[in-house]
Amino acid sequence: MVDVLAPQTEDETAEAEALFREARQRARRRRLGIVGLVVGVGAMITALVLALTSGGAGRGPASRDGSAGSGGAVGLPHPASAKTYPLPSDGWTPGHPSLTALMIGRLHVAVTSSGACAWVNGYAVVFPAGYRVRLNPTEVLGPTGKVIAAQGDPITSGGGSAPSNTTPPIPPSCLTTGNYPFLMQTPPTRWVGRRTMNLGR
Numbered sequence: 001m002v003d004v005l006a007p008q009t010e011d012e013t014a015e016a017e018a019l020f021r022e023a024r025q026r027a028r029r030r031r032l033g034i035v036g037l038v039v040g041v042g043a044m045i046t047a048l049v050l051a052l053t054s055g056g057a058g059r060g061p062a063s064r065d066g067s068a069g070s071g072g073a074v075g076l077p078h079p080a081s082a083k084t085y086p087l088p089s090d091g092w093t094p095g096h097p098s099l100t101a102l103m104i105g106r107l108h109v110a111v112t113s114s115g116a117c118a119w120v121n122g123y124a125v126v127f128p129a130g131y132r133v134r135l136n137p138t139e140v141l142g143p144t145g146k147v148i149a150a151q152g153d154p155i156t157s158g159g160g161s162a163p164s165n166t167t168p169p170i171p172p173s174c175l176t177t178g179n180y181p182f183l184m185q186t187p188p189t190r191w192v193g194r195r196t197m198n199l200g201r
Helices: 010-058
Strands: 083-086 101-112 115-120 125-126 132-134 139-142 148-152 154-161 182-184 190-191 196-199
Touching: 083 115, 101 125, 115 132, 148 190
Parallel strands: 125 182
Antiparallel strands: 083 132, 101 115, 101 154, 115 125, 132 139, 139 148, 154 182, 154 190, 190 196
16 A cells, blocks of 8 residues: 655745754754864863973972062073172082081071071081172082082081181181181082082092
């Protein structure tokens, strides 16, 4: 038996065409919505990556002396032109007579309007010849220009205390009340437990 479809009236044909157009528009809106979602997610990911990379490069880690540093240069090697300041020294060099008292303690360095100062365990220290300090981060350089210690590092050296009037002048702000400065008369080294690391020779 064959079913015979009755011909559609004009109203039925118009209604069918309207439903078809509406279904096609809904499908198009769904496609546009999916594309918009993908584009939006991609833009968010790109913005997040840019924020993370630019933010990390701009701040950098804090320096050893507690300062935040400047821009993205923190933690990077100093340029050759970085300014250095001479540390108080009595001119001692290896091979000259020396005192032999042992000093171990944490290094603290500051640059004042009168010059650079250094302390170990609260005592002002006088370095051998040729030692300097640079800032951001604060690091002490040996005669060859190599870093021997940074702010707060434990260091050790041989030498001894002497009345301040027997040493070359050092900034008065370096001296602590009632304490004579310690004259370093062996190259200072970074203290690592029972071992030392002499990076400045």
